[in-house]
Amino acid sequence: MKKRIITLLLLMLWAVGLLPSAMAAGAEQITVRFYDEASRSYSEPTVTDRVNLTLDGEALIPQDVPALAYYPEGSANGRTLVPVRLISEALDATVTWVAETRQIIILREESTIVLTAGSATALVDGQAVELPDGVPAGGVMWEGKESTMVPLRFVSEQLGAGVEWIGETATVAITSPTEETPGQPETADLGQITGLAFDQEAQTLTITADHTPQYRVVDLGDRLAIDVLGAVYPEAENGLTLPVESQAILSVRCYQHGDDLGYGYPHTLRVVLDLASGVSYAQYLSVSSGENQVRVTVTGEPEEPEVPPLDPAKITIAIDPGHGGNQPGAVYPDENGEDVQEKDLTLPMSLMLADILEERGYNVVLTRTGDDSVSLADRAKMANAAQAEVFVSIHCNALDRTDYEGIFTYYYPNSTRGEALAKQVQAGVVTATGGIGRGTPSANFQVLRETTMPAVLVETGFMSCPAELARLCDPDYQQQIALGIADGVEAYLKAGT
Template sequence: MKKRIFTLFLLLAVVVGLFPAAMAAGTEQITVRFYDEVSQRYSEPTVTDRVNLTLDGEALIPEDVPALAYYPEGSTNGRTLVPVRLISEALDATVTWVPETRQIIILREESTIVLTAGSATALVDGQAVELPDGVPAGGVMWDGKESTMVPLRFVSEQLGAGVEWVGETATVAITSPEEPQQPDPTQPQEGDLGWITELSFDEEEQTFTITADHTPKYRIVDLGDRLAIDLLGAVYAPAVGKDLTLQVESDAIEKIRCSQHRDDLGYGYPHTLRVVLDLASGVSYAQHLSVSSGGNQVRVSVTDVPEEPEVPPLDPSKITIAIDPGHGGNQPGAVYPDENGNDVKEKDLTLPMSLMLADILEERGYNVVLTRTGDDSVSLADRAKMANAAQAEVFVSIHCNALDRTDYEGIFTYYYPNSTRGEALAKQVQAGVVAATGGIGRGTPSANFQVLRETTMPAVLVETGFMSCPAELARLCDPDYQQQIALGIADGVEAYLKAGT
């Protein structure tokens, strides 16, 4: 019961600094109970004083348990308890409660404070520190509400805030930390290398040029569908305080963006200019671009543009469905031994299931485009491009799953995040496969898979079962079971199309 209450109603709080035992005249008294971590019980009711709380002169009023005085045993001096979430968020810190270890984790910028209920020792950036007067974090109950109390003066000073006790009004006054003065972002600072003077794109030469007033120093960050070039110690005035975008005419580069950073990218310079090239579908830095430098310039050149995939002749009166057998060629996918000890490759399971699905859909009157029909290596980008070039109505990618345990099995169907039509297709396909096979349905989560992201039609990726589970692997190797999977996918696709989502 206690664990449930703490999970539902936990309000973190903090103990602030030492103040005289004498309180202001007329201070309101309240009755509370303190939680003992050893006996795991609350104490008998204790009468204590309510305390006021301000931040930068403005009142801070807790929503549940009020700020209150706490008197350590044997001491005539008191401390104040106040909700830590209230003060932490006011000081731009985040608070996390870990019920398994009964720890409070407070994060602000690069500072990490960890306090444990019942312990007078805290961890500050990984170092053990004794709490003032040995007052530990602990629970308090008041008027049917519960809070976990932790030391505020310690916490607030670690976060850079000031704390002052105002006895006349029984108030703890907290002062926000001063913001460090930031250098002017529009000017190179000491330690920078200089200015970027021009960004230009030559459409005829298909070359993007960065020009500086110095010999540029740069780093390349390959992000797959984007290429980032970080120019160290460089300032580009037009990019200060805004996201600057350059539209370009190119089959390989969709657009070029740049943003002015200070020292937040970790290079050790006061400024860094980040230039990002958004690449067209199927284009990669390794295969289609080159970066060179000389003098006061850095150049990005398009060396090759991938060709459009060939699409077989299609009947324009029929709906087209793209089927993607996962992996292939030099990409075997998951590999697990069957009951005879022979290795089974994922690519050799997804292809027959895909061919069966193609036969079923063609018999039902649909055009079918397969991203591979044999043991071929096909890039993820080319799979999406083929479906897009065929102007398919639906895209289905077929895979098998794996996990580092042998007792987990079941079917997943994924769709691209925030795709309403993709989600509707996933639910129909998942229902169809589970019904046709009798397998365990594990749900329809979203995922940022490239074949789902780069296809322009509703798209799903079906994980037909876990090869890491021997029983399910045996079923996946069975042609009759493969036929059931194909039939279930076909039924799901048809149900989606008939619903007209």
């Protein structure tokens, strides 16, 4: 109700001309839904302003959700939100999405920007920065399309670009960063790194210098970077990897940088810790310093998942019902206008599959048996802990059109056994359901990447297609899908690939 009132107020303000004239002039109104991180669901429809974009005078057109104005509650001034990948790649930056922490990591030469969905605070080169007007990054849905949106001016200016608002055409004009002639660093180096060691017993990485080190911590999700400013370590001139024995840290890599990281010193040593699956800086690591050292200590390790008792004489198959709990997955209305959540389709199909496989004499491990939130890392860990022979993740698909339907089965790139399993499962499901087979592409999905056995992810159909959604909601059709997957898994196992 509150969001509806806000929407009505915006419309009234627009009608009487109380919104900023710069935003009002030339703007087209669109209806969108904003993703709420607390409830993990989309808001009621909200009317706002569409924003046009140009880059160096050329139109910059989003593929899915358009750039738009977001009006913070209590403020009449709008902030422009734009698809993160569009603006980042236009400015020659790379984007990484870290699902577990819901972080967006933008990298461009000297700049590292970390935005957390729903948070009004960003990290810029390891330093906390408050976002203007507290407008965070987050998901937006428009006409059935979804995109992760970020504050345009903040991201653009952090990447060195210029931003200008042209009210007459409701356009944000972006100017690419200018190439500057490198000058002398602002200050001299601070000193040398004299030692770099990992203590297995203490689970501590120690960086020792001949001075009091200055450093920055850059949280990259599955990696943690420690930048030691103005520090020279000749051993890392061509890169250096330290031997590490740890459940939380996979490896430690060191690189000697010049003044390219933008800290104002001739040199910076970057130490990168590659983290194990499920390990995050916030939960499992601490960084401290004292006198001439910087120390990174493992403060905890992820708990091993519980695996039910299994018959060692039987083959074990892991089944992963996609989404669950506060992660509903795709949401589309059925023929009665009631919202159907992907998580409520994948679970019954998975339970049916488990029953079929158990009847055929297999052990079955399910990553969830109810409406539970399970991280992607924990899903893979459970399958690994059970020493499953095969891993099957079950999902439903969606697209920005209503006439496209069909079945995909994904496998991890360059996995020969994964590809063989995908082809057998795809053939089994298509045969059992009579559905349209769309192929067996490879994909770098986390549950495929981090499982140690042949793994596939089955997209059983498109919820965005009303006819296929109706079938996916039908228990008889769900049973056919489960039967087809079981037949495909058995065919793969019998082939002994």
